[in-house]
Amino acid sequence: xxxxxxxxxxxxxxxxxxxNQHKKFDKxxxxxxxxGSSNIGQKAGFIAREIVKQIPNAxxxxxxxxxxxxxxxTQVLLHDDYHVVIxxxxxxxxxxxxxxxGLKVDLxxxxxxxxxxxKKPGPEFDEEKMKEIAEKIVKDxxxxxxxxxxxxxxxx
Amino acid sequence: MYQKNKKFEIPRVGLLTCxxxxxxxxxxxxxxxxEIIKEFDEVGILSLPSLxxxxxxQVAIAKKIQHIVVVDGCKNSxxxxxxxxxGLKYDAxxxIExxxxxxxxxxxxxxxxxxxxxARVKNEIEKLIRKMI
Numbered sequence: 001x002x003x004x005x006x007x008x009x010x011x012x013x014x015x016x017x018x019x020n021q022h023k024k025f026d027k028x029x030x031x032x033x034x035x036g037s038s039n040i041g042q043k044a045g046f047i048a049r050e051i052v053k054q055i056p057n058a059x060x061x062x063x064x065x066x067x068x069x070x071x072x073x074t075q076v077l078l079h080d081d082y083h084v085v086i087x088x089x090x091x092x093x094x095x096x097x098x099x100x101x102g103l104k105v106d107l108x109x110x111x112x113x114x115x116x117x118x119k120k121p122g123p124e125f126d127e128e129k130m131k132e133i134a135e136k137i138v139k140d141x142x143x144x145x146x147x148x149x150x151x152x153x154x155x156x
Numbered sequence: 157m158y159q160k161n162k163k164f165e166i167p168r169v170g171l172l173t174c175x176x177x178x179x180x181x182x183x184x185x186x187x188x189x190x191e192i193i194k195e196f197d198e199v200g201i202l203s204l205p206s207l208x209x210x211x212x213x214q215v216a217i218a219k220k221i222q223h224i225v226v227v228d229g230c231k232n233s234x235x236x237x238x239x240x241x242x243g244l245k246y247d248a249x250x251x252i253e254x255x256x257x258x259x260x261x262x263x264x265x266x267x268x269x270x271x272x273x274x275a276r277v278k279n280e281i282e283k284l285i286r287k288m289i
Contacts, residue, residue: 013262016263017263020263033177034203034205034206035175035186035203035204035205036203036205036206037200037201037202037203037214038203041203042190042201045175045177045186048177049183049266049267052177052264052266053267059178059263059264059266060176060177060266061176061177061178062174062176062178062179062182062232062234063205064176064204064205064208064234064235064238065176065232065234067208067234067238067241068232068233068234068237068238068241070232070234070237072232073176073178073232076178076263091206091211093203093206093208093209093214094205096209097208097209100209121165121200123190123193123194123201
């Protein structure tokens with residue numbers, strides 16, 4: 001699906017989200033974790049949740065909506081200015097989804113490769129470690145994407 | 157009950173949830189699924205991004221699962237669409253916006269849900285999987 005001009009987006013809620021969030025924050029950042037079936041897949045999703053709590057112009061989006069080609073959520077994602085993807089493992093399924101959409105991912109992580117997290121079946125993960133990784137990624141976003149501008153970003 | 161450090165086995169029931177962090181209802185599907193698999197040893201979570209990308213190993217696992225329950229957070233029905241695109245047969249479908257009328261709030265409602273709502277979603281999924289195990 002191609003990025004459309006805002007006025008051509010048929011879904012009202014998506015059009016309003018794009019207009020209002022860009023009006024308020026200027027630039028928006030999509031942050032998503034894969035929420036895969038393993039411990040690290042789930043951990044990746046919870047890391048994204050921690051990040052959007054801390055960075056006002058960072059939002060979790062609906063990247064999977066692009067595959068059934070659902071216009072609203074896909075256009076919201078296509079209109080984000082920066083993209084941060086957190087995959088659980090090196091298969092990088094979520095990053096591949098962004099690539100298929102033609103999006104340039106600004107920061108891409110695989111928890112096994114970047115943070116030596118071991119993949120195991122089941123949803124259990126160490127919450128302390130999850131928060132620690134979230135902090136590291138928040139730091140990266142501030143340094144590499146927001147570049148010192150983050151203090152000027154309005155609250156959500 | 158879910159056992160820590162157990163070896164990977166194909167579960168008898170697979171939950172395919174949208175787990176979208178973009179909204180309260182999407183988040184609820186994922187949180188409720190975790191609650192379910194902690195309680196039911198024969199239930200596992202399927203990885204929606206890997207299926208959406210057609211990762212062969214994950215698609216093969218999904219096709220071997222005896223029963224699949226698809227849970228979507230909103231009318232866009234992304235999880236169901238991915239399942240149908242792959243030709244994955246599912247035994248039950250729950251759309252929490254439509255079937256149990258939990259309103260989707262936007263645009264930023266990732267964390268806006270209550271314990272009661274988690275319990276409602278979990279109960280509905282539980283009713284469906286109890287017919288299968």
